[in-house]
Amino acid sequence: MLLKATALLAAANAVLAQRPSNTSICDYYTEALLKENNATNQYTLLTLLVNTAVIGNYTQPNVGVSVPGILNPDGMYNDTKVNLVPYFNGGLASSNTGGMSGMAVNFLDGGGAAPLMKNMPAADNTSKQYKLLTHLYEFFGSLLGCSEVGMAGFAAYAGDGSMYEVHKFMVLDPFEVGYFITQVGLSAASFGVAQSDIDAVAMSLEKLFDNRCAPKTTAIEAQGPQYQSICTDEKCPLSPNSTCAAQPSMEQPLVANATLAMGEGRNASSSSSSSSMSMPSGTSIPSGSSMPSGTTTGTASPMPTSEGTQLVPGMAGLAVIVAAVLFAQ
Numbered sequence: 153m154l155l156k157a158t159a160l161l162a163a164a165n166a167v168l169a170q171r172p173s174n175t176s177i178c179d180y181y182t183e184a185l186l187k188e189n190n191a192t193n194q195y196t197l198l199t200l201l202v203n204t205a206v207i208g209n210y211t212q213p214n215v216g217v218s219v220p221g222i223l224n225p226d227g228m229y230n231d232t233k234v235n236l237v238p239y240f241n242g243g244l245a246s247s248n249t250g251g252m253s254g255m256a257v258n259f260l261d262g263g264g265a266a267p268l269m270k271n272m273p274a275a276d277n278t279s280k281q282y283k284l285l286t287h288l289y290e291f292f293g294s295l296l297g298c299s300e301v302g303m304a305g306f307a308a309y310a311g312d313g314s315m316y317e318v319h320k321f322m323v324l325d326p327f328e329v330g331y332f333i334t335q336v337g338l339s340a341a342s343f344g345v346a347q348s349d350i351d352a353v354a355m356s357l358e359k360l361f362d363n364r365c366a367p368k369t370t371a372i373e374a375q376g377p378q379y380q381s382i383c384t385d386e387k388c389p390l391s392p393n394s395t396c397a398a399q400p401s402m403e404q405p406l407v408a409n410a411t412l413a414m415g416e417g418r419n420a421s422s423s424s425s426s427s428s429m430s431m432p433s434g435t436s437i438p439s440g441s442s443m444p445s446g447t448t449t450g451t452a453s454p455m456p457t458s459e460g461t462q463l464v465p466g467m468a469g470l471a472v473i474v475a476a477v478l479f480a481q
């Protein structure tokens with residue numbers, strides 16, 4: 153196994169030297185890190201990226217880039233406490249199930265963090281957790297330009313085309329959306345993705361999802377232009393050419409289960425408290441995080457192909473991903 157890992161590392165390092173501008177981020181890092189650029193490996197890359205963003209670092213060895221994780225109840229973004237857990241565990245009535253108001257849904261019903269630590273979306277393939285995680289792999293796979301999306305081994309995203317509709321009853325603010333995007337960036341950094349590529353992804357995500365009342369935009373080519381604002385709280389910056397009439401603002405979600413809501417929600421009676429229900433044991437949880445580097449305005453269209461050459465953290469990141477893949481086999 154060690155020999156196999158060493159050979160992979162050597163091959164990957166040779167490729168990692170520079171990402172050509174006509175190669176997508178997904179294709180480039182799949183080949184660099186997993187050697188062969190095929191649908192299965194692209195799906196593995198997206199699984200590692202999303203699972204790490206969701207639950208924090210779980211691969212060994214840790215390269216020194218700490219990922220607190222989206223399901224960390226003690227998240228910090230720009231000196232503000234963020235706890236996204238109650239949106240996922242059924243604590244808040246914040247999911248769009250097709251009605252006029254949000255409903256409480258437990259999206260951690262497929263084993264929670266444990267299967268994610270084994271590079272799986274869930275312990276089964278029928279849970280809400282399975283659907284959510286696989287949809288995230290597929291959605292981010294398209295955003296990152298995976299060329300094999302839609303081929304055997306990497307199904308195309310077939311979830312809701314409007315990120316506004318999916319998230320509208322969550323009424324997410326800039327800190328919550330910023331925290332989420334930061335976790336994706338930190339996850340990528342933990343696998344050795346170049347800072348310039350991380351910045352390009354973050355800018356693209358911000359441009360697509362961070363402004364309130366944004367006009368219809370295409371995120372997934374096959375789904376065409378849709379309302380994509382994920383940031384819908386009044387604190388979110390108003391989009392240029394805003395179309396608020398078509399995207400009515402909602403009230404903050406109600407508490408559905410006070411224990412699971414952990415002090416979040418419009419009618420919460422207490423302040424936030426910590427819980428580590430979703431975190432893998434042994435994961436280090438730093439008290440704060442920030443984007444690996446500054447991210448402000450962005451360019452259009454899914455993944456830009458900026459000339460990423462810098463290696464952060466290079467070989468160490470490769471060791472992580474190779475180890476994760478080898479252990480998973």
Ligand code: HEM
Binds near residue numbers: 288322328332361
């Ligand atoms: C860049 C930011 C984000 C992107 C690209 C994104 C993307 C997605 C996608 C593709 C889905 C699956 C939709 C479907 O299956 O039809 C989803 C669902 C979900 N997202 Fe996000 N999301 C983002 C930010 C957030 C944030 C900040 C939260 C905060 C709690 C969040 C919470 C959820 C939840 C709870 C679901 C399940 C909703 C449902 O199926 O009803 N997302 N997201």
